[in-house]
Amino acid sequence: MHRMKRRGDRAVEELNKAVEVEKEGLRRRQRNNRIKQVLTISSPIFMLLIWEVLSQTAIIDPRFFPPPTKIIETLVGMGTSGELFEHVQVSLIRILAGFLLGVIPAITLGLLMGMYSAIRHFFSPLIMALMPIPTLALLPLILIIFGIGEFSKIVTIAASVFFPVVINTAAGVTNIDKIYADVAKNYGANPTDFFLKIALPGAMPVMMEGIQMGQAIALLTIVAAEMIGANSGIGYVIWMNYKAFLIPEMFVGLILISFFGYLFSLLLRGLQSKLIPWK
Amino acid sequence: MQSQEKIQVNQLTKVFFKNKERVMALKDINFSIKNGEFVCILGPSGCGKTTLLRILAGLEKSSSGDHRIHASRTNHPLQSMVFQEQGVIPWMTVQENVSLGLRMRHVPKNHIKERTKTYLQKVGLTPYADLYPKELSGGMKQRVSIARAFANDPEILLMDEPFAALDEQNKFILQEELLSIWEETKKTVIFITHSIDEAILLSDRIFLMSAQPGTIKDEVKVDLPRPRQMTQVRSDPKMADVFLKIWNHLQTEVQESRIKSER
Numbered sequence: 001m002h003r004m005k006r007r008g009d010r011a012v013e014e015l016n017k018a019v020e021v022e023k024e025g026l027r028r029r030q031r032n033n034r035i036k037q038v039l040t041i042s043s044p045i046f047m048l049l050i051w052e053v054l055s056q057t058a059i060i061d062p063r064f065f066p067p068p069t070k071i072i073e074t075l076v077g078m079g080t081s082g083e084l085f086e087h088v089q090v091s092l093i094r095i096l097a098g099f100l101l102g103v104i105p106a107i108t109l110g111l112l113m114g115m116y117s118a119i120r121h122f123f124s125p126l127i128m129a130l131m132p133i134p135t136l137a138l139l140p141l142i143l144i145i146f147g148i149g150e151f152s153k154i155v156t157i158a159a160s161v162f163f164p165v166v167i168n169t170a171a172g173v174t175n176i177d178k179i180y181a182d183v184a185k186n187y188g189a190n191p192t193d194f195f196l197k198i199a200l201p202g203a204m205p206v207m208m209e210g211i212q213m214g215q216a217i218a219l220l221t222i223v224a225a226e227m228i229g230a231n232s233g234i235g236y237v238i239w240m241n242y243k244a245f246l247i248p249e250m251f252v253g254l255i256l257i258s259f260f261g262y263l264f265s266l267l268l269r270g271l272q273s274k275l276i277p278w279k
Numbered sequence: 280m281q282s283q284e285k286i287q288v289n290q291l292t293k294v295f296f297k298n299k300e301r302v303m304a305l306k307d308i309n310f311s312i313k314n315g316e317f318v319c320i321l322g323p324s325g326c327g328k329t330t331l332l333r334i335l336a337g338l339e340k341s342s343s344g345d346h347r348i349h350a351s352r353t354n355h356p357l358q359s360m361v362f363q364e365q366g367v368i369p370w371m372t373v374q375e376n377v378s379l380g381l382r383m384r385h386v387p388k389n390h391i392k393e394r395t396k397t398y399l400q401k402v403g404l405t406p407y408a409d410l411y412p413k414e415l416s417g418g419m420k421q422r423v424s425i426a427r428a429f430a431n432d433p434e435i436l437l438m439d440e441p442f443a444a445l446d447e448q449n450k451f452i453l454q455e456e457l458l459s460i461w462e463e464t465k466k467t468v469i470f471i472t473h474s475i476d477e478a479i480l481l482s483d484r485i486f487l488m489s490a491q492p493g494t495i496k497d498e499v500k501v502d503l504p505r506p507r508q509m510t511q512v513r514s515d516p517k518m519a520d521v522f523l524k525i526w527n528h529l530q531t532e533v534q535e536s537r538i539k540s541e542r
Contacts, residue, residue: 179365186336186360187380187431201370278370278411 066248071255074248084237088256091222091233094150098157099218103211106165110207113166114173115199127166135160136224143229153225153233160221161214168210172203205279208272215264223257234260284349285467286312286335286435291344293330293493304330306492308344312484314351315465319478320486320495321525323533327493328471329439335469336360336437350434356380359433364444367412367420367427374399374408376423380431398426401460418449422456429460435467442477451509454480462506475525480512487528490536497528 048068054060055067078084113120135156142159146152176199184198226235238253291308294301304327312318320328333339335346336358348357359380360366367376375382378395399405402422412420421441428436442450454477461468472478478485478501485499499521503512512518 177365179362180368182338183360183362183366183368183379184383185338186358187427188356188383190383193383197371198368204370276370278413 064247066251071248071251075252075255078249078252084252084256087233087237091226091235092260094153094233095157095218095222098154098222099161099215101154102158102161102218103165103214106162106210106214107169107207110166110169110210111173111195111199111203113170114203115195120170120174124170127163131163131167135221136228139225139228148229153222153230156225157218157221160217164213164217165207165210168213169203169207172206172210173199175206176202204276208268208276212265212268212272215268216261219257219261219264283314283351284311285314285316286310286346286348286469288335288346289344291331291334291341291346293327293334293339294342303492305334305341306494308493308495310486310495310498312467312469314467316483317461317468317470317481318484318486319470319472319482320488321472321475321478321529322488322493323490323529323536324473325536326488326490326532328488331493332360332437332439332469332471348434352434356384356431356433358435358437359428359431361421361424361428361436361438361441363439363441364417364420367415367423369412372409372411373404373415373423376412377404377426377430379427380433384431394430394432398430401429402426402456416449417445418453421445421453425453425457425460429464429466433466435469438468438470440471440473443473450477455508457481458505458507475522475529476512478525479518479521480507480509485525487525489532491539496532499525 052067055062055065113123142152142155146155180198184194223235226233227239230236234253234256238250241249288308288310293305294303322328334341377398378391381391399408404422442453470481482501486495487497489496
């Protein structure tokens with residue numbers, strides 16, 4: 001009896017030891033994760049620090065690479081004068097309008113192409129032929145057709161967003177496993193139900209990838225378009241300040257683009273996890 | 280009622296072309312199944328048993344011949360299928376998957392709710408109702424698939440090797456669960472399998488198929504009392520004879536088709 005109890009004690013001890021070992025492992029993993037987080041945050045700070053030092057000590061030419069503190073100072077100055085706000089607003093409205101004008105027809109056509117092979121065969125050569133042309137190369141044409149007003153910039157963005165989204169949406173639908181179509185058919189889905197419950201949600205993951213791509217292209221296009229043919233917007237800020245050799249002001253424009261690019265991709269990622277909870 | 284003919288298949292033939300070569304997938308299939316019967320179709324892979332089921336499910340058309348499913352009620356689907364492994368739709372929750380057929384038929388909301396709840400409970404998935412299939416094991420996914428077919432309340436059920444991808448233990452558990460749900464509803468079932476044990480456990484009758492052209496070669500009656508259990512089927516000496524008979528049939532079939540393909 002006594003010996004049995006002792007054996008029992010030993011078993012408990014062994015178990016405790018095992019739990020301790022695993023706990024230590026867990027703690028180590030948590031520590032590793034924290035180190036990774038710190039690395040992610042510290043890399044941009046580290047780069048800015050080096051930049052600051054090199055520029056202040058004139059190892060790199062401060063006329064071309066003004067120290068970050070100077071750029072921030074300029075940003076605050078431009079922000080308080082209100083002029084910057086106007087440019088940002090103009091660019092954001094163009095991006096948003098152009099994005100919607102491109103994405104909505106692209107999703108519609110993409111879904112139709114994915115669902116009906118006749119539509120797919122008719123449109124895909126047209127899309128394949130037009131896609132390789134950079135939208136910026138079409139800018140002169142767009143300016144001739146739509147004039148130099150706001151609408152021509154919106155059209156430029158819409159055209160550049162359209163292609164990645166339409167291609168990915170169509171691919172998203174055609175790549176849906178055939179068994180889900182069989183299930184829907186066997187359980188009596190009508191065309192509307194099939195569209196809403198099978199084709200659209202099934203295509204969503206690949207479609208969202210297309211939209212992410214479209215967002216990146218939209219930002220690229222707006223800046224370039226504003227550099228060429230506009231008198232407002234973030235692209236205009238960069239170009240005009242470069243021409244006037246106001247380099248810190250030019251850097252402010254670059255920082256704004258970086259910021260909005262990051263913000264948009266965060267927003268889209270949030271939207272993605274809302275729309276595709278099942279992935 | 281019990282002896283009423285439920286499914287009739289007459290001279291069903293299916294031919295298709297594969298790389299311009301003619302393949303006789305099914306030839307002169309004839310059978311009739313009574314209301315409430317559980318029939319397994321057993322045969323080597325490539326014998327056309329899945330094609331036969333897909334024709335009955337309305338997913339493919341026969342080349343000639345016809346088949347009929349007799350409806351005893353109006354407003355109910357003729358058939359619902361339990362698909363092989365991947366048939367659970369990943370972007371629908373367990374609950375949405377189970378209610379799929381009812382939702383597609385646009386029956387009243389409270390009816391959908393009630394039937395979905397009942398069948399979720401029957402397959403033990405009530406706690407998982409709001410999960411997505413990615414979070415389920417293979418066995419749980421097939422439970423969803425089975426609940427979905429029963430909840431739809433069709434005239435007959437078609438099952439296409441629903442347990443083929445499961446491990447042995449899970450397979451036994453699901454087979455017995457299927458039997459107990461089936462005992463309650465007494466629906467007519469056609470069940471495709473290549474497992475002899477599974478066929479003996481489940482069926483009233485077993486159709487043995489041969490390949491190229493796919494035909495029904497023989498029929499075996501399984502007159503074990505119900506409810507059945509795997510242990511009881513395994514220990515029955517009569518069933519050992521049935522097993523051997525089917526085994527020999529399949530052996531010759533596989534060998535013949537090998538000789539044919541080597542020629």
